[in-house]
Amino acid sequence: MNKQMHLIGFYMHSPINHTALSWSDPDDDRVDGMRLFDHWKNLARTLERGKFDAAFFADTPGGFERYKESFDDYIRYGVTWPCHDPMALLGVMLAETKHLGLAVTLSTAGTHPYHTVRRLSTLDYISGGRVGWNIVSGHLRGEHRALGLDQIEHDKRYDQADEYMEICHRLWNGVQPGAVIFDRQTGQFADPSKVAVVDFAGEHYRCHTVPPVLPSAQGRPVLFQAGSSGRGQEFALKHSDVVFSIQARPDSMKAFVDKLGASSKAAGRAEPPKVVFGIQCVLGDTEAEARKRQADLFDRIPLDAALSRMSGTLGIDFSKIDLDTPLAANTTDASRGMLMALANMTGDGNATARDAARIFGATAGMPQLVGTPEQVADQLEHLWRLSGCHGFNITPTTNFKSVADFVDEVVPLLQARGIFRTDYESETLRDNLMN
Numbered sequence: 463m464n465k466q467m468h469l470i471g472f473y474m475h476s477p478i479n480h481t482a483l484s485w486s487d488p489d490d491d492r493v494d495g496m497r498l499f500d501h502w503k504n505l506a507r508t509l510e511r512g513k514f515d516a517a518f519f520a521d522t523p524g525g526f527e528r529y530k531e532s533f534d535d536y537i538r539y540g541v542t543w544p545c546h547d548p549m550a551l552l553g554v555m556l557a558e559t560k561h562l563g564l565a566v567t568l569s570t571a572g573t574h575p576y577h578t579v580r581r582l583s584t585l586d587y588i589s590g591g592r593v594g595w596n597i598v599s600g601h602l603r604g605e606h607r608a609l610g611l612d613q614i615e616h617d618k619r620y621d622q623a624d625e626y627m628e629i630c631h632r633l634w635n636g637v638q639p640g641a642v643i644f645d646r647q648t649g650q651f652a653d654p655s656k657v658a659v660v661d662f663a664g665e666h667y668r669c670h671t672v673p674p675v676l677p678s679a680q681g682r683p684v685l686f687q688a689g690s691s692g693r694g695q696e697f698a699l700k701h702s703d704v705v706f707s708i709q710a711r712p713d714s715m716k717a718f719v720d721k722l723g724a725s726s727k728a729a730g731r732a733e734p735p736k737v738v739f740g741i742q743c744v745l746g747d748t749e750a751e752a753r754k755r756q757a758d759l760f761d762r763i764p765l766d767a768a769l770s771r772m773s774g775t776l777g778i779d780f781s782k783i784d785l786d787t788p789l790a791a792n793t794t795d796a797s798r799g800m801l802m803a804l805a806n807m808t809g810d811g812n813a814t815a816r817d818a819a820r821i822f823g824a825t826a827g828m829p830q831l832v833g834t835p836e837q838v839a840d841q842l843e844h845l846w847r848l849s850g851c852h853g854f855n856i857t858p859t860t861n862f863k864s865v866a867d868f869v870d871e872v873v874p875l876l877q878a879r880g881i882f883r884t885d886y887e888s889e890t891l892r893d894n895l896m897n
C-alpha cells in the first residue's frame with residue numbers, strides 16, 4: 463500500500479477549541495454541546511464516518527492568568543473557560559465507535575504516574591486498544607497554582623517527567639504474556655510469577671505496586687508529545703510515538719520534520735516519531751465565501767481575548783510589552799517551542815507580538831487552509847508531500863459544523879486521490895495510525 467495521510471480531529475472540552483469567540487458564531491453549537499453526551503457521540507460518529515485516525519483532546523488544566531495578572535479576560539471571553547475534563551468524554555466516545563482512536567492530554571504536573579497509567583490503560587483495555595496520551599509536563603503557571611504548587615523550571619519539568627515515564631513503562635511492561643490463567647476449575651486467576659512488582663524510588667516519585675491494568679490490544683496507549691524546544695525534543699525522542707507540532711509555514715514544517723529525523727538518528731532511534739501538524743481549514747462554496755468566513759472569524763476577536771491566551775501559553779504578560787516589538791526578543795519558561803514557531807511565522811523570525819496575537823487568537827498559531835473543498839484538499843496534499851509529515855491534527859473553526867463539512871466535502875476528495883484511507887486497516891489506534 464502506498465503511504466497515506468493520517469487525520470486527527472483536534473478539540474477541547476470547552477466553549478472553544480483554538481479560535482477565540484467561535485462560540486459567538488451562529489453556526490456554533492458547542493456551548494449547548496458541552497452539557498450533552500449526544501454532542502460528543504455525534505462528533506465521534508462523524509469522525510469515524512470520515513475514517514479519521516482519532517479525536518485528540520488538548521487541555522488547559524488551570525486557567526490563563528498571566529495577562530494583566532488576572533483571570534478576567536480568560537473568563538470574560540470564554541477563552542477556554544470553563545475547561546472541563548476531557549477524560550470524561552473518552553469512555554462515551556469510545557463506546558460510540560469501533561475504530562476511532564481517542565487521545566487525551568494529561569499533565570505530569572500534580573499527578574502520579576500510577577493514577578495516569580490506571581486511568582488511561584483502563585480505557586485502552588476496555589476499548590480494544592484505541593487510546594492515546596498527549597504527555598504534557600505543565601507549561602501553564604495557572605495549572606500549578608490551581609494545585610497549590612510552584613511551577614518547576616522548564617528543563618527540570620522534563621527531567622521530572624522522564625522519571626514519571628519510567629514508572630509508566632514499568633507498569634505497562636509488568637504483565638507477561640500468559641499471566642492470566644482464568645481457570646474456573648482450579649480457581650487460579652493469574653500466575654504471580656508473570657506479574658512484576660514495580661519497586662521504584664527516584665528523586666521525585668516512589669512507587670511500590672503491581673500493574674493495575676492488563677495490557678490492551680495495542681499493549682499500552684499511543685504516546686504523543688508536543689514539546690518543541692531542545693529539551694522538549696529530547697524528551698519526545700525518548701518517549702513518544704507521535705510528535706505533534708504547530709508550524710506556521712510550509713518551509714518550517716519541512717525543517718521541523720527534517721530536524722526531528724536527524725535528531726532521532728543521532729539519538730539511535732530505529733525510526734523517528736511520526737509528525738503531525740496542527741491545521742485549521744476554512745471552507746466555502748467559493749474561495750470568496752471562504753475568505754469572507756476567515757475575515758469574519760478574525761474580526762470578531764477582541765485583542766484582549768487573544769492576548770489572554772497567548773500570555774498564558776507563553777508565560778509572558780503582554781500587557782507590559784510593546785506589542786509592536788519582535789516576539790523573539792522575549793524569553794519564556796513556559797512553551798519555548800510555541801514562542802519560536804510564532805516568532806518565525808513571517809519566515810524571518812521577526813514577527814511582532816501584535817502579529818502573533820492576531821494569529822494566536824484565531825488559530826493558536828496553526829496555519830489556515832482557506833478555500834473550496836478542492837482547494838483545501840490541494841493545500842493539504844501539498845503540505846503533506848512537501849513536509850514529509852505523517853498527517854494533520856485538524857482544529858475546527860465552528861463546532862461542530864466545520865467538522866462535518868470537512869468530513870463530507872474534503873475527505874472524499876482525498877480518498878479519490880488515493881492519499882487517504884477508505885476504510886480502517888485495524889481496530890487498534892496504533893495499527894491505524896502508525897502505518
Ligand SMILES: Cc1cc2nc3c(=O)[nH]c(=O)nc-3n(C[C@H](O)[C@H](O)[C@H](O)COP(=O)(O)O)c2cc1C
Pocket residue numbers: 519520521522523567569597598599600601602687688689690691692693694695706707708740796797798799800
Ligand atoms: C502543538 C502543541 C500542542 C500542545 N498542547 C498542549 C495541551 O493541550 N495542554 C498543555 O498543557 N500543553 C500543551 N502543549 C505544551 C507542550 O506540551 C509543552 O509543555 C510546551 O510546549 C513546553 O515545551 P517546549 O518548551 O519544549 O515547547 C502543546 C504544545 C504544542 C506545541
